[in-house]
Amino acid sequence: MEDLLLIEEITKNKPGAFQQLVEKYQTLVINTCYGFLHNYQDAQDVAQEVFIDVYRSIEKFRNESKISTWLYRISVNKSLNYIRDNKKRTWFQSLDILFETEFKTGSSNSLSESPEEIIENKEKMDVIQQAIDKLAKNQKIAFTLYKYEDLSYKEIADVMNISISSVESLLFRAKKNLQKQLISLYKKND
Amino acid sequence: MTRCASFILYMCQNITNRLKKSDMKCKDFKNNMVYYIEKNLDIESAEMFEHHLKNCGSCDSLYKMFFADYQLIASDKITESNPFFYSRVMAAIEHEKETKPIFRLFAKKELILQFATYLIIVLLAIFTGYLIGNDKAHLNQEGLQNQTELSDLQLFADSHNLTFNEEDIYYINTNETEE
Numbered sequence: 001m002e003d004l005l006l007i008e009e010i011t012k013n014k015p016g017a018f019q020q021l022v023e024k025y026q027t028l029v030i031n032t033c034y035g036f037l038h039n040y041q042d043a044q045d046v047a048q049e050v051f052i053d054v055y056r057s058i059e060k061f062r063n064e065s066k067i068s069t070w071l072y073r074i075s076v077n078k079s080l081n082y083i084r085d086n087k088k089r090t091w092f093q094s095l096d097i098l099f100e101t102e103f104k105t106g107s108s109n110s111l112s113e114s115p116e117e118i119i120e121n122k123e124k125m126d127v128i129q130q131a132i133d134k135l136a137k138n139q140k141i142a143f144t145l146y147k148y149e150d151l152s153y154k155e156i157a158d159v160m161n162i163s164i165s166s167v168e169s170l171l172f173r174a175k176k177n178l179q180k181q182l183i184s185l186y187k188k189n190d
Numbered sequence: 191m192t193r194c195a196s197f198i199l200y201m202c203q204n205i206t207n208r209l210k211k212s213d214m215k216c217k218d219f220k221n222n223m224v225y226y227i228e229k230n231l232d233i234e235s236a237e238m239f240e241h242h243l244k245n246c247g248s249c250d251s252l253y254k255m256f257f258a259d260y261q262l263i264a265s266d267k268i269t270e271s272n273p274f275f276y277s278r279v280m281a282a283i284e285h286e287k288e289t290k291p292i293f294r295l296f297a298k299k300e301l302i303l304q305f306a307t308y309l310i311i312v313l314l315a316i317f318t319g320y321l322i323g324n325d326k327a328h329l330n331q332e333g334l335q336n337q338t339e340l341s342d343l344q345l346f347a348d349s350h351n352l353t354f355n356e357e358d359i360y361y362i363n364t365n366e367t368e369e
């Protein structure tokens with residue numbers, strides 16, 4: 001079904017229309033949030049908030065941009081807000097977090113990997129995620145959309161409301177900084 | 191003669207190209223790894239990069255490590271949809287509708303903890319302030335009392351044309367008994 005028609009049906013409270021929207025875009029939203037949060041449970045929580053926001057404000061949606069662009073924008077904002085609030089909350093975090101067993105689904109080749117490989121890759125991913133997290137805000141947004149969602153420069157420019165050349169420059173710097181950080185981490189480990 | 195000249199020219203170009211390719215230093219190689227993986231380098235730079243990769247052992251091992259890690263980012267994605275996600279969203283929406291707006295603010299455990307801590311800090315601050323204030327008032331009262339006592343003595347001294355000094359209280363008392 002066309003997105004515009006879908007939105008029209010949601011505004012008219014047609015049964016099943018909102019479900020269609022959620023099912024069509026849930027992977028997009030969860031994956032975008034995951035790119036920022038690096039935790040499946042957190043990504044699902046934020047994605048849920050994204051869709052609640054969409055449900056509440058669907059009437060405000062202007063047909064100027066694609067619905068996916070709108071969803072990306074909300075996902076990025078919600079994820080960044082979540083990170084900000086989480087930083088504040090760390091002081092209040094309870095001990096149960098220490099015992100929390102983190103699990104993640106969707107990793108493309110987790111079934112074919114041995115436990116040692118999974119642990120090794122998890123450790124490597126933690127290092128990479130730390131490096132991504134250290135990027136400047138806009139570099140991080142551009143890089144996450146580019147790497148996790150495979151968006152084109154034009155699509156990233158639409159989501160971030162900037163020019164394509166700015167996206168190019170942001171990605172160039174993001175890659176450079178990421179490379180720099182990873183190399184310095186390798187040096188530390190040697 | 192022309193054949194010989196063209197052969198020399200060809201050889202010179204070949205040598206220049208080889209020299210150019212081997213021109214890339216380890217530092218430049220390290221700076222260009224990500225761009226090579228992303229295919230952002232022009233043909234000439236890519237050739238120089240590959241040439242250096244073949245001839246430098248340490249850069250080769252660094253590149254392999256970086257390449258493996260960089261590829262991990264692309265594989266770290268959520269690809270499967272959650273069949274219960276829609277029901278979860280709807281349950282959250284329903285719950286939000288049922289919850290009164292004022293209580294929505296306190297819905298999160300962390301928020302309650304945060305609020306409680308702030309409240310405790312404010313109460314402690316008020317209590318400490320009250321204690322300090324109370325102590326000060328008590329001291330002021332004592333001071334006032336002392337002042338009253340002294341002023342009574344002052345009045346007595348004035349009425350009897352005596353010079354009164356705070357330190358000479360005992361002296362005045364002795365005089366009184368002598369009388």
